[in-house]
Amino acid sequence: MIFFLSKFVKLFSNIELKIISKNSQKYLSDKMSSQTSDFNLIEKGKQNSAQRAVDENIDHTTKIIGIGSGSTIVYAVERLAQRVNQENLDIYCIPSSFQAKQLLTKYNLKIADLETFTSVMIGIIDVTIDGADEVDKDLTCIKGGGGCHLQEKLIAFCAKKFIVIADFRKNSTKLGQNWSKGIPIEVLPSAYRLVQDRIQKLYEGSAVLREFSGPGRGKAGPVITDNGNFILDWIFNSNEDNDWKSINQEIKLIPGVIETGLFIGLAKMAYFGNSDGTVTKISSE
Structure with a gap:
C-alpha cells in the first residue's frame, strides 16, 4: 500500500512540475514577445x-x-x-x-x-x-x-x-518627465571633483561621474569623451520648474566645465x- 501511495505521489508531483514548467515557459514566451513588440x-x-x-x-x-x-x-x-x-x-x-x-x-x-x-x-x-x-x-x-x-x-x-x-x-x-539619467556635463578630468561639488551645492540632486559598467563596455574607470574629458551626469529634481537658460549659464561659469548637454x-x-x-x-x- 505504501509502495503504491509513494508511486502515486511521485506521479502527481511530476505532473505538477510539468504544468508549472509549461506555465513558466508560456509566461517567459509572452514576456519576450511583448518586449520584442515594444522594441x-x-x-x-x-x-x-x-x-x-x-x-x-x-x-x-x-x-x-x-x-x-x-x-x-x-x-x-x-x-x-x-x-x-x-x-x-x-x-x-x-x-x-x-x-x-x-x-x-x-x-x-x-x-x-x-x-x-x-x-x-x-x-x-x-x-x-x-x-x-x-x-x-x-x-x-x-x-x-x-x-x-x-x-x-x-x-x-x-x-x-x-x-x-x-x-x-x-x-x-518638461525635461525629466521621461528621462531619468540626468544632464551630461563634460568637464576637465582634473576639475571633475570641483565641478561635482559646486553643482551639488548650487542645485538639488547629484552629479555622478559616468563610468564604464558591465562586460564589453571597455576598461574600468571613467568614460572618456572624444575630446579626452570626463562626463558628470547631473540627476536633477524634475518636479521643479527649472529655468534652464539661467541654469545652463551658471553651470558653464564653473571653472573646469567644457560644455553641458542642454x-x-x-x-x-x-x-x-x-x-x-x-x-x-x-x-x-
Whole structure:
C-alpha cells in the first residue's frame, strides 16, 4: 500500500512540475514577445521620424549637412544615402563623432569637417540632424547620453537649421518627465571633483561621474569623451520648474566645465515617430 501511495505521489508531483514548467515557459514566451513588440515599435518610430526629417529638409539646394550620433541617426544616414544615390545629390556631411564618421564611411557619403571651410560661422551648415535623450515643449533638449554632446552642439550651433529626430519616448512636456539619467556635463578630468561639488551645492540632486559598467563596455574607470574629458551626469529634481537658460549659464561659469548637454534655443523642429506609425512634428518657427 505504501509502495503504491509513494508511486502515486511521485506521479502527481511530476505532473505538477510539468504544468508549472509549461506555465513558466508560456509566461517567459509572452514576456519576450511583448518586449520584442515594444522594441519593434520603438525602432519603427525612430525610422519614421528620421526618414520624414530627411525627406522634408534635404533637396538639391542642400550642400552641407551636420550628422549627429546615436541609434536614431542610423536611419537618417540610411535614407540620406538612398537619396544621394537616387537623385545624384552633391552633399558633404560633417560628423559629430567617430561613430557618425564610421557610419558615413559605411554608406560612402562625402565627409568634411568644420576646419575644411575657410570661414567657420553660424549658417555654414545647411541642416544638422541629430537625435536627443529628451525634448520638452519648447524644444529644449537633453543630449549627451552617448557622450558626444560637445561636438554635437558645435554642428548644431553652426547650422542654419537644427532638426531633432526621435521616437515617441523622447517627447516630453518638461525635461525629466521621461528621462531619468540626468544632464551630461563634460568637464576637465582634473576639475571633475570641483565641478561635482559646486553643482551639488548650487542645485538639488547629484552629479555622478559616468563610468564604464558591465562586460564589453571597455576598461574600468571613467568614460572618456572624444575630446579626452570626463562626463558628470547631473540627476536633477524634475518636479521643479527649472529655468534652464539661467541654469545652463551658471553651470558653464564653473571653472573646469567644457560644455553641458542642454541644447537651448537651437532646435528649429523635432520629429517624433509614434507607436501607431504616425510622426509628430513640432516647430519653433
